[in-house]
Amino acid sequence: MSxxxxxxxxxxxxxxxxxxPAVGVVIDGVRAGVPVDVEHIQRxxxxxxxxxxxxxxxxxxxxxxxxxxxxxxxxxxxxPIALLVRNQDxxxxxxxxxxxxxxxxxxxxxxxxxxxxRDWRGGGRTSGRETVSRVAAGALAQQLLSGLGVxxxxxxxxxxxxxxxxxxxxxxxxxxxxxxxxxxAAEMASAINAARKAGDSLGGVVEVVARGVPxxxxxxVFDKLDARLGAALLSIGATKGVEFGDGFALAATSGSQSNDxxxxxxxxxxxxxxxxxxxxxxxxxxxxVAVKPTxxxxxxxxxxxxxxRPAKMRVHGRHDPCICPRIVPVVEAMVxxxxxxxxxxxxxxxxxxxAEEELESDPLELANELAFRDAEVLRAIHRRQAMQEAxxxxxxxxxxxxxxxxxxxxxxxxxxxxGLAPAWIEQLFRLLDEKERT
Numbered sequence: 001m002s003x004x005x006x007x008x009x010x011x012x013x014x015x016x017x018x019x020x021p022a023v024g025v026v027i028d029g030v031r032a033g034v035p036v037d038v039e040h041i042q043r044x045x046x047x048x049x050x051x052x053x054x055x056x057x058x059x060x061x062x063x064x065x066x067x068x069x070x071x072x073x074x075x076x077x078x079x080p081i082a083l084l085v086r087n088q089d090x091x092x093x094x095x096x097x098x099x100x101x102x103x104x105x106x107x108x109x110x111x112x113x114x115x116x117x118r119d120w121r122g123g124g125r126t127s128g129r130e131t132v133s134r135v136a137a138g139a140l141a142q143q144l145l146s147g148l149g150v151x152x153x154x155x156x157x158x159x160x161x162x163x164x165x166x167x168x169x170x171x172x173x174x175x176x177x178x179x180x181x182x183x184x185a186a187e188m189a190s191a192i193n194a195a196r197k198a199g200d201s202l203g204g205v206v207e208v209v210a211r212g213v214p215x216x217x218x219x220x221v222f223d224k225l226d227a228r229l230g231a232a233l234l235s236i237g238a239t240k241g242v243e244f245g246d247g248f249a250l251a252a253t254s255g256s257q258s259n260d261x262x263x264x265x266x267x268x269x270x271x272x273x274x275x276x277x278x279x280x281x282x283x284x285x286x287x288x289v290a291v292k293p294t295x296x297x298x299x300x301x302x303x304x305x306x307x308x309r310p311a312k313m314r315v316h317g318r319h320d321p322c323i324c325p326r327i328v329p330v331v332e333a334m335v336x337x338x339x340x341x342x343x344x345x346x347x348x349x350x351x352x353x354x355a356e357e358e359l360e361s362d363p364l365e366l367a368n369e370l371a372f373r374d375a376e377v378l379r380a381i382h383r384r385q386a387m388q389e390a391x392x393x394x395x396x397x398x399x400x401x402x403x404x405x406x407x408x409x410x411x412x413x414x415x416x417x418x419g420l421a422p423a424w425i426e427q428l429f430r431l432l433d434e435k436e437r438t
Contacts, residue, residue, distance in 0.1 A: 006232070007337060009344035010144075012137045016087075017119055018127030019095075024084040025133035027070070027140060029344065032078035036071050037143055044139040045085065047329040048131065053176035055192050056320050061088055065136055083136045087129070095121050100305045101313050105295025112306070128237055128323065131330045138333020141340040150339060154208035154331045155180040156324045157288070159188035160195075178328045196321035199298030203238075204324040207288045208331050210339060213274065215282035217342045224278020225285075225342060232334040233289050238323050241290035245273025289331055291324050381432065388433075 005013045009029050016023030042065055049063040050056055063085050070081030099120040102109040107126040112118045119125070142152065155172045156179045157164045164181035171182050177192070179185035188204075195202045218225025230242045250258050250271065260283075261268040267283050274285035296319040305311050320326060415425045 007341040010141060010337065010341045012337060014130060014133035016133065017124040018129040019121035020087060022084050022086045023129060023132045024082065025137045027081040027137050030076050030081060032076055034076040034144065035074060036076060036140065038065065038067060040143060041065050041136055041139040044135050044329050045132065048135045048326055055176045055189060055322065056326055063132060085132050085136065098313065101311055102303050103295060103315060104301045104303055126237060131236065135329050135333045138336045141336035144340050145336055148343070149212040150210060151212055152208065152210045152332045152335050154206055154328045156188065156204055156328065157207045158205035159322055159324055160191045160202040160204065162187045162191055176325060178325045192322045201294035201297050202322045203291050203293040204322060205288055205290055206324055206328055206331050208335055210285040210335055213280050213285050213339060215280055217280040217346055218275065218278050220278050225280055226275045226278060228338050228342065229287060229335060232338045233287065233331065236327065236330055236334060238292050238327070239289050240292050242287060244275065244287050246271045247288060291327055294320050294323050
């Protein structure tokens with residue numbers, strides 16, 4: 001499935017199932033020489049792993065990351081980076097009584113209808129365990145972004161009907177709910193425990209703020225930064241809604257209230273959440289993600305089996321009564337993956353459009369880029385020579401006139417598109433033709 005790969009420039013491909021031997025990720029697009037802090041990746045995985053408190057799943061997974069390739073002596077080599085986390089505590093027997101039943105709220109039914117087969121052991125690829133791969137890749141993306149001064153912080157701002165009223169980011173990692181409001185965190189924990197004891201679950205809202213994002217990232221029309229972020233956040237299992245800035249509350253305001261006035265220092269407010277026209281404006285990017293209640297609950301529910309017959313079921317095993325606390329590092333990871341991807345795209349545009357300025361600022365990097373492009377040109381010339389020889393083999397007078405004319409026309413069209421003088425193009429290919437005849 002091509003949907004297992006995310007990103008254009010910083011490309012991430014995840015693999016593995018909840019009850020398989022391992023889960024992992026392959027990251028491509030990272031240049032050589034970048035320092036990699038494996039302990040930072042591990043710390044992020046520790047924030048996501050189960051068994052952290054009574055509010056999370058008791059599944060006992062150490063989630064120790066293994067670097068299989070792409071890193072040597074603490075730096076990237078330019079090769080794909082493969083990160084692996086082995087599954088040590090899967091208990092598939094908890095799901096044997098459900099193998100012919102579809103769990104309400106899960107992707108069991110839809111996956112089966114799409115593929116005709118499904119992994120009933122914890123949901124396979126649709127399990128929350130798949131997010132291990134996202135967090136590992138996102139941790140590497142965060143390292144790249146931190147060098148640019150970008151900081152991404154998420155926290156739980158709502159669980160059930162309990163809402164946070166303050167935001168003290170120093171408090172987030174000091175309570176099991178990961179809420180920036182200590183008083184609200186205690187109420188949230190009580191609500192989650194009550195739902196757990198009742199065999200039920202709760203949903204909530206996670207807010208993420210990305211500071212230090214430079215203005216100009218993202219593309220207008222179909223590839224807007226907020227569209228990319230929305231798709232990334234909605235790709236996380238259990239997320240059902242995303243809003244940016246004031247979000248849906250903007251529907252109840254007027255333009256005079258919602259517009260962010262421009263002042264010499266930047267913007268006087270941030271109702272738009274750091275993006276205008278799909279492009280970052282230099283203000284903090286603010287997004288909120290609606291997280292549904294955990295689907296696996298101990299209460300009896302109505303369902304059908306694989307033959308369409310009605311049935312009743314209960315889900316046993318180890319499940320989070322509220323996913324919000326453990327989804328916080330996943331949200332941060334997905335924002336980081338989007339931001340590093342669009343930043344790399346912007347860097348490519350700047351390199352292509354302003355080589356002279358880059359020469360003044362970093363001549364070594366430009367020299368490396370020129371050497372790479374020269375190698376591409378030489379390989380293309382060599383390939384062209386081989387094709388020319390194959391096309392004219394046995395023909396003393398070269399290619400037929402019609403074919404020659406078609407090649408010349410295509411060459412002229414491209415030259416006009418690139419703004420190259422026709423005389424220069426003719427001279428270039430005359431030299432190439434003479435080289436191929438000698």
